[in-house]
Amino acid sequence: MSRRQTKASSPPSPPVGPQTGPSTSLRQGVIPDPQTASHLQKSSRLAFPFFAFSLLLPSLLFRLLPSTYVLTFPLVFKYVLFGAAGWYIALSLRLPFQFLEKKVNPHAVGGGTLVTLASGICEEIVRGVLLHRWPGGATYGMAYSVGLGWAAAECLGSVGRLAARMSLYYRQDERAIFAKNQLAIMEGRSSFEVSPWTEVVASCGSTLLHVGLTIFVASGLEVTFPLAIVHSVALFIGVKMFTPMGSIPTAAASLTAGIMTFAGSLYIAAAYQSQLGPLRSGPLVAEPPVLPMDWED
Structure with a gap:
């Protein structure tokens, strides 16, 4: 029997499911149905612009919340850049934990328990360092x-992951099939999902979550550590719990949390402003009335 015939007659590997280590066997690749592939392409072309909408949310x-919640938060471009840099710094700080987890469990796939926590x-x-390193405390803006x-x-990062x-x-070579299997294992799902x-929904939830968490941290440096514990546990x-259920429950949970x-x-911010007036001496200082999307130097 030839080598090609032996390979073709080999039994398929079992379905992917929650596993403790990476699977070295590959499932047989399934060529996407043309109609499904076309629908996915159209859906992705429509969805990508809405990632920008999530940042405007x-x-x-x-503007839609009741008047007691309406606060004037000016958008300061240099602080936007600081926030983006902070995300990359936080991502880098997780690398030692990922390395340590690989040492403890060499068969771990992706981010395990230690990295998640x-x-x-x-x-x-x-976030706390970024907000409280300036004298005078953080501001709403x-x-x-x-x-x-x-x-x-x-x-x-979400746009890059989706792409x-x-x-x-659409790829059906061995490396692509192996990568899809590994992603499914990492997410605890039975199949690879796109x-x-x-x-987009998860990105909207993530935007609201990060803006909200940053305002919480700005209310005082003492809030940072308890909030970090809550964030990690959540x-x-x-x-x-939600990621293995599929993309829809995961997105719904992200939006709800956000x-x-x-x-x-x-x-919290509205309570500070209403109780302490336009200015306060604590860590969170109310801004003077400024249009929400004004750009400042």
């Missing part, structure tokens, strides 16, 4: 701008 919600702590510590820059960097998944979806619109629960965090942060 906080400003739109400012460290993510929230790294993010909130970096600073917190909003840093949070929006942070969300923009994550949104850019990579779209590319993998869903542009759920990525992220761990989300990854372990809305709750954003609304809670605005409630």
Whole structure:
């Protein structure tokens, strides 16, 4: 029997499911149905521009919320850049934990428990340093701008991940099939999924979450560590509980968490402003009335 015949007659590997280590066997690649592939292409072309909409969502919600929540948060471009840089710094801080997890569990695929728990702590510590390193304390505008820059960097990462998944979806070579299997294992799912619109919904939730968390951290440096613990635990629960369920439950959980965090942060900020007047001596200083999307040097 020839080598080609032996390879063709080999039995298919079992379906991908939650595993403790990477699977070295490859499932047989399935060529995407032309109609499904065409629908996915159209859906992705429509979905990609809405990632930019997710960054406008906080400003739109400012105008829709009741008057007691309406705050004037000026958008300061240099703080937006600081927020984007903070996201990359927090991402870099997770690398030692990923290296350590690989040492402890060489068969770990992607970000495991240690990396997930460290993510929230790294993010909130970096956020606290960014907001409280300036004399005089943080301001509403600073917190909003840093949070929006942070969300923009994550949104850019989401666009890149979606583009990579779209590319993998159409490829059927061995390396692509192996990569799809590994992603499915990492996410705890039975198959590889590509869903542009759920990525957009998750991005909207992520934007609201990061802006809200930044406003929370700006209210005082003492808030940073408890918030980091809550963030890490919530992220761990989300990854372990919702991600294996599929893209729709994951996106819904992300949006729900983002809305709750954003609304809670605005409630805190509005309470500070209403109780302490236009200015206060604490860490969070109210801004003078400025149009929400004004750009400042």
